[in-house]
Amino acid sequence: MTTVNKVLVVGGGFSGTCAAIQMRKLGIEVDLVEIDRDWRTYGAGITLSGVTLRALNTVGVLPQFMERGYGSDGVDLFTPTGMLMATLPTPRVAGPQVPGNGGILRSALCRILADATRASGTNVRLGVTFTSLMQQADGVNVSFDDGSTGTYDLVVGADGLFSQTRRALFPDAPAPVFSGQGVWRAVLPRPASVKRLAMYMGERTKIGFNPVSQEQMYMFVTEERSVNARVPEEQLVPQLQALLEPFPAPLLRDVLAALGPDSSVVYRPLELLLLPQPWSRGRVVLIGDAVHATTPHLASGAGMGIEDAIVLAEEIGRDVGVGEALERFEKRRWERCRMVVENSRHLGEIEATGGSKEEHAHIMQASMAALAMPI
Numbered sequence: 556m557t558t559v560n561k562v563l564v565v566g567g568g569f570s571g572t573c574a575a576i577q578m579r580k581l582g583i584e585v586d587l588v589e590i591d592r593d594w595r596t597y598g599a600g601i602t603l604s605g606v607t608l609r610a611l612n613t614v615g616v617l618p619q620f621m622e623r624g625y626g627s628d629g630v631d632l633f634t635p636t637g638m639l640m641a642t643l644p645t646p647r648v649a650g651p652q653v654p655g656n657g658g659i660l661r662s663a664l665c666r667i668l669a670d671a672t673r674a675s676g677t678n679v680r681l682g683v684t685f686t687s688l689m690q691q692a693d694g695v696n697v698s699f700d701d702g703s704t705g706t707y708d709l710v711v712g713a714d715g716l717f718s719q720t721r722r723a724l725f726p727d728a729p730a731p732v733f734s735g736q737g738v739w740r741a742v743l744p745r746p747a748s749v750k751r752l753a754m755y756m757g758e759r760t761k762i763g764f765n766p767v768s769q770e771q772m773y774m775f776v777t778e779e780r781s782v783n784a785r786v787p788e789e790q791l792v793p794q795l796q797a798l799l800e801p802f803p804a805p806l807l808r809d810v811l812a813a814l815g816p817d818s819s820v821v822y823r824p825l826e827l828l829l830l831p832q833p834w835s836r837g838r839v840v841l842i843g844d845a846v847h848a849t850t851p852h853l854a855s856g857a858g859m860g861i862e863d864a865i866v867l868a869e870e871i872g873r874d875v876g877v878g879e880a881l882e883r884f885e886k887r888r889w890e891r892c893r894m895v896v897e898n899s900r901h902l903g904e905i906e907a908t909g910g911s912k913e914e915h916a917h918i919m920q921a922s923m924a925a926l927a928m929p930i
Contacts (some may be wrong), residue, residue, distance in 0.1 A: 557581055557872050559708040559880075563697055564677075565685060565720050567594055570843030570860030571713030572668040573614050577868030579675040586705065587672060590714075592682030596665040599740035599821050600773025602752060602765050602851070603657045606926045607858030609649035613865050617653065619667045624659030625766040627751035635757050637804030643919065648927045656752055656854070658765035658773055660742065664857075684714075688723055690837040709877060710839040711867070713860070716828060718845035724836050731826040733783035734850055736903045738775055739795050740821045743810060745772035755807065758909045760798055762807065774810065775851070779907040783824045791820040825850040825903065829896045832889055835881040842867060847892040852902040853922050855895045862930050863888060891930065898922045 562578050564571045567589030575585045603611075608626070611617045620626075630643040645655030673679055682701075689696040694706045712720025716731055749772050754763040760778045767773045776798050786794060792814055799811045814820075828848040834841045843860030850856075866887050870880040898918055905915045 557583065557874070558876060559583055559871050561707050562586070563588070563685075563695070563705065563707040563710045565710065565712050566714035566718075566843075566845075567591075567669065567672070567679070567681075568596075568713060568715060568843070568860070569664070569668060569857045570864050571711070572672045573610075573861045573864035574711050574713055574842065574867060575672050575677040576614055576668075576675045577864050578871070579677055581868060581872045583871075585675075585677045586680065586707075587677050588680045588683045588685065588699065590682065590684040594665075594669055594681055596661050597821070598661040599742045599819075600658055600765065600767040600771075600775075601661045601664060601857060602763075602773070602775075602854040603659065604854045604858060604923070604926065605645055605648040605653070605655040606855065606923075607861065608653055608657060610858055610861040610865060610930075612649050612653065614671070614861065616667050616671050617649070619671075620657065620659060620664070623663045623667065623768070624657050625768055626654030626657040627766065628655040629751055630656070631751065631753040633753060633755045633804060635755055635802045635804060637755075637806065640756070641916075643916075645923070646927055658752070658767040660767050660771070660773075663767075684719065688720075688839060690839065695838050708838065709871065712839065712841040712845050713843050713864075714845055716826065716844045716848045718841065720839065721830070721841055721845050724839055724841065725830070728830055729828070731828045731848060734825040734827050734900060734903050735779060735781075735907050736777050736825045736850065737780040737822060738777050738825055738851065739791075739798065740776075741774045741795070741814075741819060742767065742771055743774055743813065745770060746806070746809070748806065755802055755804055756912065757802060759907060760801075761906055762799065762802060764806070777825070777851075777903070777906060780824065783826075786822045791822055792816060792818050794822075795820050827896055827900055829893060832885050834885050838877055840867065840881050840884070847896055849896045850899045850903050852899040852906075853895055853919070853926070855899075855926060859892050859895055862891070866930060887930070891926070894922065894925060
C-alpha cells in the first residue's frame, strides 16, 4: 500500500494529466496546476504509435481516442514522385483489436485527457503555478502565485521542455538543444486515398500525411534548418509551399494547390533534451518532456511521457518509501527514454544530411521492436 497520500502535479499536458489519473486510481488526493487558465494546446495533429495506444489503453482513454481519432496499420513510404517504395509493418502491440498506429488532432487528445482528469476526481486549478518548493523530511511545502499554499507528499513536475520545476530543482541542468531540423504542420481535408500514415522521402525533406479523423488529415514536413529562429507569420504559407514544390507526387501537387493565404500552418524548431539522472531530488520528480524531450521521428514523445506517468504511479503504489519508489521509477525509465531521444536525433541527422535510407529504415525498425517490449 502506498505511503503517499497527497500529490501535486505541475503541468496539464499529456504526462501531467495521465500522472494525475493514475495516482487517483491509487486513492491518492491529487492537485493539478496548469499555468494556462484556458488549458489550451498548440499545434495541429499528432501521430501515435501502437506503443502509445497501449499506454492510452492502460490510462483508460483508448475508447475515446478510437471515437475521435483514426487508427490504421502500416506506414507507406513513397518517393517524391509518388512511387511506393515499401510498407513498414506496425504490430498491434496494444492488442489484436487495436490498430498498430493512429492519428488525432492534438486539441482532441488534450480534451480527452482533460475530461478524464476531472472525472478522476483530481482538483484542477487553472491559471496557477508554484512560486516556491520547500522540502522537508516528510513533505514539500508549496507556495502558489495566487497566494495559496499546500503541503504534499510528492510533487511531479510535468511542465514540459522549458520546465519551471526543472529550473527550481536543477538550476544548472543543460538547456534544450536545437536538432538542426524544423517541422511544419497543418490540418487538411482527407482524400479517400489517404488511409494510413504515408511519408514521402525527399533528399533532405520528409513530408508525411496521417489521418486524424474520417474527414481530416494531418500534414507534417521536416526539413534541415541551419538556425533556430522563428518564422514570421506572413512567411509560414510561402515557405511551406516552397518545401512542397520539388515533390511531383499527385497528392502533394493537390495539397500545394490548396494552400493559400488563409491556410493555418504551424512551424516550430525541433529541440531535444536528455537530462542525466537523477530526475528527482527529495520528494520532487520530473517526468515527460521536462527530462527527455525528443523529436517526432519515432512518434513517441507523447508516449514516453504517458508511460512515465504509468510507471511512476506503479512504483508509488508499492509499499516502499518515496525515495525508493523514485529510484525504481528512474531505473525503469532511463534506457527506454534514452533510446528514443538518441535514435530520434540520429534519424533527424540522416534526413537533414541526405544520409543512408537503409540505415534510416534499420534504426526505425530496431527502435519500434524495442518499444514494443513491455514497459
